[in-house]
Amino acid sequence: DAGVTQSPTHLIKTRGQQVTLRCSPISGHKSVSWYQQVLGQGPQFIFQYYEKEERGRGNFPDRFSARQFPNYSSELNVNALLLGDSALYLCASSLAEGVHGYTFGSGTRLTVV
Amino acid sequence: RKEVEQDPGPFNVPEGATVAFNCTYSNSASQSFFWYRQDCRKEPKLLMSVYSSGNEDGRFTAQLNRASQYISLLIRDSKLSDSATYLCVVNAPPAGGFKTIFGAGTRLFVKA
Secondary structure, three states: OOOOOOEEOOEOOOOOOOOEEEEOOOOOEEEEEEEEEEOOOOEEEEEEEOOOOEEEEOOOOOOEEEEEEOOOOEEEOOOOOOHHHHHEEEEEEOOOOOOOEEEEEOOEEEEOO | OEEEEOOOOEEEEEEEOOOEEEEEEOOOOOEEEEEEEOOOOOOEEEEEOOOEEEEEEEEEEEEEEEEOOEEEEEEOOHHHHEEEEEEEEEEEOOOHEEEEEOOOOOOEEOOO
């Protein structure tokens, strides 16, 4: 079985641009969550989706948005990119809202220049 | 106060040593708890869930104390391959909006 897959693996954008990151969960997993990780820190929670509904949101500005599709894949969108948005963006999936823990993808490394 | 706080690292230990990591959380209504391991420039990987009754997986033992809002991870007989960052994770309840909170992580170096 494929694990959690994220695309692209690396991305370079300029300030002010918009970016869309994609995530495919493990087959059968209905919950997807998104995290931002900067060097030296733990992942910071951005969004949680379950059965295509937003179930939780972290302390991120409205420039960050996400959605989950009927096949449970997900997209994270970031508008008006800032230099500070440069980070590793991780997607994780779970069977039921993380009760049994999450499986992470290998992430998308976003660099904003 | 941070929602999840971990011991500041790094921990430098010799092979065979026993090492303990501690973590505290602020939301008393938190429902589920985990330890993850993250290797350099890799994604976090689930090490083990944490239960009030305590749970053990080989050389690893995790414990949850709900009254003190405290989580621990004990590694016995450390191996070189245990060198990594260990992340404490807490899930907040759905009623308040579902949140998964990671600690900043504790870096472990096991040396020969």
